[in-house]
Amino acid sequence: MSATTPDGLGTGRDGPPRSADDEQRVGFFDRRRTCAPRDYNRFLVPPAALAVHLSIGQAYAFSTFNLPLSTLLGGEHASPNDWSLVQIGWTFSIAIFVLGLSAAIFGRWVERVGPRKAMGVAALCFGGGFLVAALGIATHQLALLYLGYGVLGGCGLGIGYIAPVSTLIKWFPDRPGMATGMAIMGFGGGAMIAAPLSLFLMAHFRSPESNGVAATFVTMGCLYFAFMMFGAVMVRVPPGDWRPVGWVAPRTPRKLVTQAHVAVDKAWRTPQFWLLWGVLCMNVTAGIGVLGQASPMIQEMFGGRVTPAAAAGFVGLLSLFNMGGRFFWASISDYLGRRNTYFVFFLLGIVLYATVPSIGRAGSIVGFVAAFALILSMYGGGFATIPAYLRDMFGTMHVGAIHGRVLTAWACAGVLGPVLVNYLRQYQIDNGVAKAQAYSVTMYVMCGMLLIGLLCNLAITAVDPRHHHPPGEDAR
Amino acid sequence: MSTLRMLLLWVIVGLPLAWGVARTLQNALQLFR
Numbered sequence: 001m002s003a004t005t006p007d008g009l010g011t012g013r014d015g016p017p018r019s020a021d022d023e024q025r026v027g028f029f030d031r032r033r034t035c036a037p038r039d040y041n042r043f044l045v046p047p048a049a050l051a052v053h054l055s056i057g058q059a060y061a062f063s064t065f066n067l068p069l070s071t072l073l074g075g076e077h078a079s080p081n082d083w084s085l086v087q088i089g090w091t092f093s094i095a096i097f098v099l100g101l102s103a104a105i106f107g108r109w110v111e112r113v114g115p116r117k118a119m120g121v122a123a124l125c126f127g128g129g130f131l132v133a134a135l136g137i138a139t140h141q142l143a144l145l146y147l148g149y150g151v152l153g154g155c156g157l158g159i160g161y162i163a164p165v166s167t168l169i170k171w172f173p174d175r176p177g178m179a180t181g182m183a184i185m186g187f188g189g190g191a192m193i194a195a196p197l198s199l200f201l202m203a204h205f206r207s208p209e210s211n212g213v214a215a216t217f218v219t220m221g222c223l224y225f226a227f228m229m230f231g232a233v234m235v236r237v238p239p240g241d242w243r244p245v246g247w248v249a250p251r252t253p254r255k256l257v258t259q260a261h262v263a264v265d266k267a268w269r270t271p272q273f274w275l276l277w278g279v280l281c282m283n284v285t286a287g288i289g290v291l292g293q294a295s296p297m298i299q300e301m302f303g304g305r306v307t308p309a310a311a312a313g314f315v316g317l318l319s320l321f322n323m324g325g326r327f328f329w330a331s332i333s334d335y336l337g338r339r340n341t342y343f344v345f346f347l348l349g350i351v352l353y354a355t356v357p358s359i360g361r362a363g364s365i366v367g368f369v370a371a372f373a374l375i376l377s378m379y380g381g382g383f384a385t386i387p388a389y390l391r392d393m394f395g396t397m398h399v400g401a402i403h404g405r406v407l408t409a410w411a412c413a414g415v416l417g418p419v420l421v422n423y424l425r426q427y428q429i430d431n432g433v434a435k436a437q438a439y440s441v442t443m444y445v446m447c448g449m450l451l452i453g454l455l456c457n458l459a460i461t462a463v464d465p466r467h468h469h470p471p472g473e474d475a476r
Numbered sequence: 477m478s479t480l481r482m483l484l485l486w487v488i489v490g491l492p493l494a495w496g497v498a499r500t501l502q503n504a505l506q507l508f509r
Contacts, residue, residue, distance in 0.1 A: 041478040041479070041481075041482055043482050044478070044481060044482050044485060047482075047485035047486055047488065047489045048485075050489040050493075051488075051489050054489060054492065054493060186489075186493070189493050189496060189497070191496075192493070192496030192497055192499065192500045193492045193493065193495065193496035194496075195496075195499075196495075196496065196499045230488070234485065306507075307506075309506045310506050310507045311507075312503055312506065313503045313504045313505065313506035313507035313508075314504070314507050316500040316501070316503040316504040317500075317504040317507065319500060320497065320500055320501070320504065323497075369507065
């Protein structure tokens with residue numbers, strides 16, 4: 001058993017190599033090689049995290065490939081042997097599902113090996129996933145597309161998502177919300193880079209024989225691998241007992257902020273874990289369904305007044321608020337407290353969803369856009385604030401692994417949200433409701449989901465001390 | 477030195493993001509035209 005530090009993390013694991021000989025034995029990707037000196041500038045670490053999150057955020061822009069992938073054989077128009085949009089749509093669903101699964105499965109491994117090795121593996125999986133998918137596109141084998149982008153790429157998404165977050169929490173014990181907000185903002189912003197980049201590359205590689213998708217996948221795989229490896233090389237972990245200069249942990253901490261640590265195997269058996277799971281699931285469900293249907297929704301609710309190009313602009317605006325909300329709300333949560341921040345998400349969300357049908361009937365496009373911009377900012381804020389909430393409840397020791405397991409709520413919401421929005425809309429239209437009014441019931445159902453989230457958040461109390469990790473015992 | 481390095485790192489990750497945000501804003505303006 002290694003020597004330990006006050007926060008329960010062994011110095012043998014977190015200390016730098018002690019001699020040149022020791023350094024030679026410790027590999028470049030080893031956790032100990034990433035240990036920073038005490039005077040290291042901690043603001044050098046967020047760009048490393050952002051490099052990974054900006055890359056994996058590409059997943060949100062996968063839909064730019066939908067049409068080109070559906071006309072691979074037919075050229076301008078789809079041939080009978082081309083893949084259908086439903087078949088292609090499964091690629092994204094598999095990737096998001098594997099994201100949640102791999103974050104849950106590999107969370108402990110990520111904590112053990114440290115961020116550099118984890119980010120390196122994420123780069124290999126995500127970049128390699130693009131290459132395997134490119135092979136599937138070139139040979140027109142759907143299974144290879146699923147295996148490459150969906151499974152391999154999904155593992156890169158899951159590992160890459162959680163690896164930098166717990167590192168940042170340890171560097172910013174005074175502002176954990178702001179720190180995780182910075183990284184997770186990158187995941188929201190990644191699509192804004194990937195969408196125009198994909199279109200540019202496909203236009204560049206287009207030829208009379210090919211629409212350039214396979215070459216675009218190869219190029220993007222290499223680019224993202226390089227950018228993520230840049231993050232892996234730059235990332236550093238703080239020494240085990242490191243604290244920011246002049247900062248001392250508050251003597252009278254807030255009621256829901258623990259100074260103790262809970263191991264992941266115990267954490268997921270506590271009611272707090274499942275309440276937080278419910279909080280994330282409900283918050284994401286309410287936002288994700290709207291995000292996927294934003295373009296047809298605004299066109300149908302304001303029939304004839306919003307063109308497809310303007311609707312695309314609306315989707316872009318929502319992405320901006322989704323990204324900005326991640327940094328804004330997570331940073332605010334450092335002052336408001338995590339529980340209060342989620343109360344704002346749920347209460348304000350309920351009010352906004354409940355008034356959207358009236359705004360639609362009144363024909364106010366500006367009011368509609370403003371309401372959804374705010375809703376999507378809180379959707380992003382929910383993602384970015386949850387790691388800091390977990391840190392408050394369970395401490396920093398296994399926060400990455402616990403975060404990984406909580407992300408299964410995302411996989412669940414990824415199915416629940418779009419299903420609710422799509423099926424409720426279709427059910428209404430089938431029963432003779434006009435398209436402009438078909439979303440009203442959906443909005444009220446979203447209010448109900450947010451109410452469940454509000455109740456889960458209300459029920460959260462501090463973790464029972466019997467679950468706390470004994471001080472001085474090895475973190476592993 | 478550390479400050480320069482920090483600025484360089486932020487520019488490396490900030491530039492692609494700024495490009496993406498600018499393109500998105502350009503599209504978003506269509507909504508109000």
